[in-house]
Amino acid sequence: MAFKFCWLGICLLTIGTANAQNSQSIAQLEQADKVQNSRERITFLLSTKDLQTDSNDSIKAAYYQKLGNAYAQAYSNDTALNHLNQSLQLVGSKPFYLLKGEIYNSMGNTSLTLSATDEAMKYYNAGLEELGDLTTVEAASLKSRLLGNIGGIYNELEQYSKSLEYAQASFQVIEEYKLADRYFFGHLILAFAHSALGNLDQSMEHNLKVLDIILENGDSSYLAYAYKNIASIYHQKQDWKQATKFYLNAKDVAWAVQEYEVYVSCFSNLAEVAEQQGQFKTGIAYAEQGIDAAKKYGLLPKHIEAIKFYYSLLKKSNQTALALSAHEEYMALKDSLFRLETVAQIEEIESKYEKAEQQKEIALLVAQQELTESELSRKQQVQFFLVGASTLAIVILVLIIYNQRQKARLRHEILEGQLNEYRIRLNEMLGKYEGDFSVSLEELNDRLSTPISEREYDVLKMVFTQKTNQEIADELFLSINTVKSHLKNLYDKLGVNNRGEVVKFIASRR
Known part of the structure; x- marks a missing residue:
């Protein structure tokens, strides 16, 4: 009985230790999410030995999923897919539906980066299948992301009706579960989907919702883009006054947050609006400001865009000499851009080659590290077994000693009883003299x-x-x-x- 209680205690201690280790591993995974830089997150995750050797498959799978995401964000896509596949294998057929859905979503995002659209679509749909009828907030958030991602693929494939269908399905989930952190992206996706179909009023409605959310949260990083999207819709609707107003708002915000590409692009848009209204002088002024800003910030494509409107406006205002000069500059810039693009293509090929070599090196290092970790894990398992065996041996020895002492005490009690019995018999044999001593x-x-x-x-x-x-x-x-x-x-x-x-x-x- 004592042995059974002792063994139960060892089991409870082991369970308690495992629970403590799981809590620590989950805390490390949450800490990894807070590391913004992808390379730093990779370094952090690779340094967490406990996560790599954790006996809990769900925690280990979550570790490889986050590591895969980090590599994908660092553009090491092959390494990313390798880790994500490891994660998927660890989950296997176990009922970790939400985790498996996250893994498929990550694999879809990575495949999309590699322009493997069919693969990405397959993974996103697999993620939706895993979620099934789960009704938790976490599952709803993931479902809205998966539906939005599928809508994005259909948008790239120019299947705009399908794109809108999935965007609406995504937003329906957001509204049903009141996912506050997803409203911004839900409205943004719907705005793009409606815009692609030419539904300008609906697109405007969702863009204004996006603007309200940005202004309410005080996040100015997207504000310039929101203003520019709204201005673009007014531009298409030929509402020149509102288009000008929102382009000016976008320009001012872009300048404040140092989004210089948006800043320069707004000058070209304003020049185009002025040209369409026949306000050539105003348009020329905007185009000149755009050219100066593009030169200042070294934005060659935006420089070409601004000078194109500058040439058109000069020509329409009959400033022939300046128009010819602007056209020559425009052609020279286009030639320059062509050369730069050619050099960039060569550099991209070289970069891809170097990146492939780096990924090979990283894969080799990862394989070596995993081999080392596997050896460490094996040693830790042996050590754990030895510690457990030693503990069990000590417990058994203590039980044996306790049992022997109990037997010795029992023998002593038996002998004591026999001695008392012999004493009584001796007294009977000698006569009843006990306590009767009358000799002085x-x-x-x-x-x-x-x-x-x-x-x-x-x-x-x-x-x-x-x-x-x-x-x-x-x-x-x-x-x-x-x-x-x-x-x-x-x-x-x-x-x-x-x-x-x-x-x-x-x-x-x-």
């Missing part, structure tokens, strides 16, 4: 050649009543050695060798 010291000394002392006489009476040496010592306030000394003297003076003979001696003298 004088009478006894008259019969002895060597008289006994009063203290020896006291000890003699105690012996006659069958008291032990310790009991005699306690009652007469003597040490046990003094009692033994008195007994030896008594034996010598009475001519006997033990207590039994002492009793017989006294009985024979009665």
Whole structure:
């Protein structure tokens, strides 16, 4: 029974240790999410040995999913897919539906980066299938993302009706579960989908919702884009006044947050609006400001865009000489851009080659690290087994010692009982003299050649009543050695060798 309780205690201790380790691993995963830079997140995740050797498959799978995401954001897509596949294998057929859905979403995003549209679509749909009828807030948030991503693919494929259908399905989930952090993206996706279909009023409605959310949250990073999207719709609707107003708003915000591409682009848009209204002088002024800003910030494509409107406006305002000069500059810039694009393509090819080499090196390092981690994991398992075996051996030894002590105590109690029984029988054999000592010291000394002392006489009476040496010592306030000394003297003076003979001696003298 004691062994069973002890083994139960070991099991509970093991479970408690495992729970503590799981809590620590989850905390590390949450900490990894807070690391903004993808390379730094990779370094952090690779340094967490506990996550890599965790015995909990769901935690280990979540670790590889986050590591895969980090590599994807660092444009190491092959390495990313490798880790995401590891994550998927760990989950297997286990009922980790939400985690599996996240893995498929990450694989879809990575495939989309590699322009593997079919693969991405397959992964997104697999993620939706995993979620099934889950009704948690986390599942709803993931479902809205997956539907939005599928809508984005259909938009790229120019299947705009399908794109709108999935955008609406995504937003329906957002509204049903009141996913506050998803409203911004939900309205943004719907705005793009409606715009692609030419539904300008609906697109405007959602763009204005986006603007309200941005202004409410005080996040100015998207504000310039929101203003520009709204201005673009007014532009298409030929509402020149509102288009000009929102382009100017976008320009001012872009300048404030240093979004210089948007800033320069707004000048070209304003020049185009002025041209369409026949306000050539105003348009020329906007185009010149756009050219100056593009030169200042080194934005060649935006420079070409601004000078194109500048040339058109000069030509329409009959400023022929300036128009020819602007056209020459426009052609020269286009040639320059072509050369830059050619160089960029060469550099991109070289970069892809270098990146492929780096990914090979990273994959090799990862493989070596995983091999080392596997060896460490094996050693840790052996150590854990040895510690467990040692603990179990100690427990068994303690139980054996305890059992032996219990047996020894039982034997002692049995022997004590037998001794008492023998004592009773001896008293019966000697006669009922226990407690009946009537021989005085004088009478006894008259019969002895060597008289006994009063203290020896006291000890003699105690012996006659069958008291032990310790009991005699306690009652007469003597040490046990003094009692033994008195007994030896008594034996010598009475001519006997033990207590039994002492009793017989006294009985024979009665």
